[in-house]
Amino acid sequence: MQGVPKAASGSRCDTVARFRLERRKRLLAKPQFDRVFNAPDINVRREGIRAVATRNDCNCCRLGLVVSRRAVPKSVDRNLAKRLIRESFRGFQHRLPAVDVVVVVRRSDPSSARDTLREELGRTLSRVWQEIERGMGRER
Known part of the structure; x- marks a missing residue:
């Protein structure tokens, strides 16, 4: 049957693709990580996160x-x-x-539930981003 339109395509929804973290906004290679670790302008430590x-x-x-696997043993929790x-x-x-x-997860409380992890991580990260924003200024 030619000429019959397909019901759905196998491609992702446009809204999902729009909220992806683009490749250019990710550090991927070891030299990129080394550059950050060797000459940090700001270093923030909060509740198991650096x-x-x-x-x-x-x-x-x-x-x-x-x-790392040592910091968060279960792959589900790591992901x-x-x-x-x-x-x-x-x-x-x-705002940054x-x-x-580079965000390093230092440890995870294995007894904490995933909902608790979600809340704690969200609260901690918002403080981390604010400290980076304050410490680095808004020069763009």
């Missing part, structure tokens, strides 16, 4: 994640933590100056 930031030349803020960090970053990225930020 955020290190340094200025960059690309006129946008970029995010790198370090969530949740990374997703929550990316989500929080997407909400604050327009042109910086490279």
Whole structure:
């Protein structure tokens, strides 16, 4: 049967693609992470999270994640933590100056429920982003 339109395509919804964290806003390679860790402009530690930031030349803020198996043993919880960090970053990225930020999850309380993790991580990250915003200024 030719000429019959398909009911649905296999592509993602436009709204989902719009809220993705673009590749250019992510730190992906080891030299990018090393640059941030070797010359940090700001270093924030809060409740099991460490955020290190340094200025960059690309006129946008970029995010790198370090969530080790030792810090968060269960892969489900590791993926949740990374997703929550990316989500929080997407909400604050327009307020941050042109910086490279690496967020390191230092530890996770294994007894805490996922809902508690969601609340604690959200609260902690909003304070981290505010400290980076305050410490780095709004130069763009």
